Amino acid sequence: MNLEQILTFRRAVRKYDAQRDLDPEKVKECIRLATLAPTSSNMQLWEAYHITDPDTLSRMAEACLGQGSTRTCKQMVVFVTRQDKWKSHAQAVLEANIREVEENSPEDRKAARIALQRQYYNGRMPFVYRRCWGLAGALRVLITRVKGLFHPVARQVSEADMRTVVHKSCALAAATFLMAMSEQGYDTCPLEGFDSLRVKKVLGLPRHCGITMVVPCGFRAPGGVRGDRFRLPLSEFYHRI
Ligand SMILES: Cc1cc2nc3c(=O)[nH]c(=O)nc-3n(C[C@H](O)[C@H](O)[C@H](O)COP(=O)(O)O)c2cc1C
Incomplete structure (x- = not known):
């Protein structure tokens, strides 16, 4: 399939074929391809939980409000933000970037x-990612606003902004996963209709991580796609300046 065929094939599938299972190794490969998605500052603060165990799948279906896609899917992938891992990731990215400079930059x-x-990974990253019951975020906003009086600054530094930052990157990984699955002829349905607290409980995740998306996976059953695709006219989306 070319890109347009992959994008056209991908639909939100709400009912899966009970007789056909997916190859878990191929699903895992689609998750590997999702790691190629870009992330803010290359911090890669996300994880994917690939669920194939039937008991866990049925507990997840309950946590996903019993939605049909979650009750009938054969496997599930949950995309999770891990903002708490910023320190180790910043260190790993810094080391990789230094290696890159040492190998490829002029002397x-x-x-x-x-x-x-x-400066960026030992200074800027701790500045934006550090948390302290909302106080660190409030202080960042204050400092940034003062600096912003004199020159352009990246203003999205509050604790809520930083949660958005990690969810954005995680969503790009999830979107890449959806495309990779389509290319395999596998069906998916991105979901945000779930009880995040219960999802974390089922997966044994810490309370402070974020659930970006739950993605049931399988082969579409007859009637699994609800009608023709509806999109607003391109003029609603496209603005040339
Ligand atoms: C962030 C996000 C959350 C969604 N949540 C749900 C959901 O909880 N349940 C559901 O059935 N579909 C959900 N969807 C699927 C959308 O309803 C679907 O993508 C949209 O109707 C367009 O249809 P298409 O994907 O077939 O083009 C979600 C999609 C996205 C991107």
Whole structure:
């Protein structure tokens, strides 16, 4: 399939064929492809939980409000944000970027480029990701607003903004996964209709992580897609300036 065929094939499938199962290794490969999605500052603060165990699937269906797609799917993938891992990820990305500079930068630029990387991952990342019962976020907003009086600044630094930042990147990974699944001829349905507290309980996740999307997977059953696709006219979306 070319990209347009993949995008056309992908539909939100609400009912799956009970007789046909997916190859879990292929689903895992689609999750690997999702790791190629871009993330903010390359921080990669997301995880995917691939559920194939029937008992866990039925507990997840309950946590997903009993939606038909979750009751009939053969496997499920849950996309989760892990903002709490910012320290170790910043360290790993910094080390990789320094290696890259050392291997590929001209000798006279190396020191300055490495200093910039250290400033970003040892300075900016702790500044934006550190949390302290909402106080760190409020302080960041204050500092940023003052700086913003004098020059352009990235203003989205509150605790709520940072949650959005990690959900955005995680959603890009989830979207990449949906495309990869389509390419295999596998069906999916992105969901946000779930009880996040119960989903975390079923998966044994810490309370502070975020559930971006639950994705039931399988082969579409007859009637699994509700009608023709509806989209507003392109003029609603497209604005050329
Ligand atoms: C973030 C997000 C959340 C969604 N939540 C649900 C959901 O809880 N239940 C459901 O049946 N479909 C859900 N959907 C699927 C949409 O309803 C569906 O994508 C939309 O109607 C367009 O249909 P299509 O995907 O077949 O093009 C969700 C989609 C997205 C992107």
